[in-house]
Amino acid sequence: MNELSKIDTATLLQDVSQFLWQEADILDRKDYDAWLALWLTDGFYTLPIDDTQDFDNTLNLCHDNDKMRRDRIERFQRGFSISSAPPADTIRTVSRFVIDKAEGDVVVRSAEHLIENKFGRQRVWAANLTHTLVRTDQGFRIRHKVARLLNSAGMLNSFSYLF
Amino acid sequence: MSLDMPKFSDLDALYSTDDAKVGTSMYEDPELFKVEMEKIFRRTWVWVGHESEFPDKGSFKLSNVGLEPVIVVRDRKGTIHVMVNRCRHRAATVCEVKKGKTSSFQCPYHGWGYGLDGSLRALPYPEQYGDDFNKEQHGLQRLRTEIYNGMVFATFNEEVEPLVDFLAGAKKWIDLFMKQGGGFPVKVLGEHQFSVPMNWKVQLENTTDAYHFPVVHKSFMQSLDGQTEEMFEFLETGKGFVEDLGNGHSVMVMIPELVDLDENLDAPIPDRFQELAQELRDEGYPDDQVRKIVRAVGGAGFNLNLFPNVACSMAFFRVLTPKSVTQTDIRHLALGMESGPASANRMRLRLHEHFQGPMGFGSPDDAEVWERVQRGTVGGGELPILVNRGMVDEQQGVDGPRGHISAETGMRAAYHMWKRMMSA
The missing domain is CATH 2.102.10.10 (Rieske [2Fe-2S] iron-sulphur domain)
Structure with missing residues (x-):
């Protein structure tokens, strides 16, 4: 690896980390309009259950296109959903970034640890994230985000927030 | 452990049939839970x-x-x-x-x-x-x-009646439910699983509870197109009913037009299924089969509640597993058409994800109110839980008492069976 590509890789890692941390912060603050703005219209937000890449033909926890994402956010925001009025509070960290693909669309894997609090009860969740990011004039935009929970095929609880 | 503890000899205090009042300890008493596991879950189907x-x-x-x-x-x-x-x-x-x-x-x-x-x-x-x-x-x-x-x-009970006798009046509803294969056998496509801090009977009640739907699921209704939202306004139209089918089973008919999915195949295809219908036509399915598949794709217009642990609920199976007196695991199994068109099964998967499971637009709100029931019963232990709604104008149906769509007839059916099994 020459000096220039080392610098490129370091810069990309820095840019990607910054973007994912920004997204994590947005999600913990539940600033969902800002979150929607991070997406490409044809993007998918997927929480799979099984170990598969064929999300269309498999049952997922969610597999949201643009309309479902917007409906989901509207449900959170309008105040008629008892589970999200109020929702659980969350604090998360995203780390262990691995860039799988640097040319064209950037594919980055990361680990997410999230703690939720509701009714004075805290629950811990962990997920492997895979973001497919597109470079635009406004910075990165998300084409696909896959959040694979550690126990995705097992017994979970219901969620009033996003991973 | 003696299973005939004097404490539970007064079953009327736990469920009084005449006025349909449930004692608070029904959701809370760990000793009662042990007896239920023995007398109900080890003794019936x-x-x-x-x-x-x-x-x-x-x-x-x-x-x-x-x-x-x-x-x-x-x-x-x-x-x-x-x-x-x-x-x-x-x-x-x-x-x-x-x-x-x-x-x-x-x-x-x-x-x-x-x-x-x-x-x-x-x-x-x-x-x-x-x-x-x-x-x-x-x-x-x-x-x-x-x-x-x-x-x-x-x-576990070698002496119990054959399954077909136990299912009694529920059998014909199971047969109707399976018509949502749309001409193909019904197949489990996957499942959502979530655990809720509640007694198992809180869940048993819920599948036969239409009364909660417009309240708890308002945010789901708001995410539907106008035509579909209208379909789910079954409390407004009041055309449906709840009927006791015997042996603790009950059926809640929300959308009478969708009870028999082989009927009314000439009815106009709803807007939300137009795209799928076109896709099927493009794949070469003849018109009558397209109509049959599209009519089946959204599921049946009723919830069939089978005592003690499963429901055929519109388009999925709801299964409950008691874990402790205050913890119950819930599974929602998505159903599809075995060897059927992939496009129709994809639609069924997306419809299931829309409402069900940990990230659905419906289940998390259900889970919240079930937990709120369990939290609420900590106070006012002497106050009864009421399942008497709709007793005022209950009529005799085909297999048992039939009440208004929002009646708690199905819960009374379940508690009646609960009492019968607990007193055996």
């Missing part, structure tokens, strides 16, 4: 799976009968067996893989090997048990297993 989950010889899945972990498996001859997941030697579980395919089950501790029918095949160094050791007496503990229209039930 408990749903453990659907035949489509066992497509091949050796296909298996872990399940539960009450608190007890069981293995459901199809043997080489095609027979489905249900057996306790416990080695007959020193009790280790013989399988910890949730589902899959195998030719046998081997205990990881000392290597006892069992066949697909639970029979003990071989064990290392058997000589130390002497010549009179009888392998036939050391198979996995097997439960009586019977199947109705793909629904697999098991019981």
Whole structure:
């Protein structure tokens, strides 16, 4: 690896980390309009259950296109959903970034640890994230985000927030 | 433990039939829970799976009968067996893989090997048990297993009535429910699982509760198109009903037009299914089959609640597993069309994800109110829980009392059976 590509890789890692941390912060603050703005219209937000890449033909926890994402956010925001009025509070960290693909669309894997609090009860969740990011004039935009929970095929609880 | 503790001799205080009042301790008493597990979950038919989950010889899945972990498996001859997941030697579980395919089950501790029918095949160094050791007496503990229209039930009770008699008035509704295969066999496509801090009966009540729908699921309704939202306004139109089907089972008909999915095939295709209909036509399906598939794709217009642990709920199976007096696991199994068009199954998957499961637009709100019931019962222990709604104008239906769509007739059916089993 020459000096220039080392610098490129370091810069990309820095840019990607910054973007994912920004997204994590947005999600913990539940600033969902800002979150929607991070997406490409044809993007998918997927929480799979099984170990598969064929999300269309498999049952997922969610597999949201643009309309479902917007409906989901509207449900959170309008105040008629008892589970999200109020929702659980969350604090998360995203780390262990691995860039799988640097040319064209950037594919980055990361680990997410999230703690939720509701009714004075805290629950811990962990997920492997895979973001497919597109470079635009406004910075990165998300084409696909896959959040694979550690126990995705097992017994979970219901969620009033996003991973 | 004595199961005839005097404390529970007064079952009327726990559920009084005349005025349909439920005692608070019904959700809270750990001793009562133990008796329920014995007198109900070990003595009646408990749903453990659907035949489509066992497509091949050796296909298996872990399940539960009450608190007890069981293995459901199809043997080489095609027979489905249900057996306790416990080695007959020193009790280790013989399988910890949730589902899959195998030719046998081997205990990881000392290597006892069992066949697909639970029979003990071989064990290392058997000589130390002497010549009179009888392998036939050391198979996995097997439960009586019977199947109705793909629904697999098991019981520890060798004396219990045949499954078809137990299902009684519910059978014809199961048959109607399975029509949502749209001409194909119904197949389990996957499942959502979530655990809720509530007593199992809070869930048993909910599947037959139309009254909560416009309140708890307002945010789901708001995410629908106008036509579909109208369809779900069944409390407004009041055309449906709830009927006691006997033996604790009940049916809640929300959308009468969608009770029999083979009827009204000439009705206009709803807007939300137009795109799918076109896709099917493009794939070469003839018009009558397109209509049949599209009519079936959204599921049936009713919830069938089967005592004690399963419901055929519009387009999915809802299964409850009691874990403790205040904890219940819920599974929502998505259904599709076996060998049917992939486009229709994709639509069914997306519809299921829309409402059901940990990230659905419906289930999290259900889970919240169920937990709120459990939290609420901590206070005012002397206050009754009311399931008397709709008693005022209940009529005799086909198989039992029939009430208004928002009546608590189905809950009364379940509690009536609860009482019958607890007093036996």
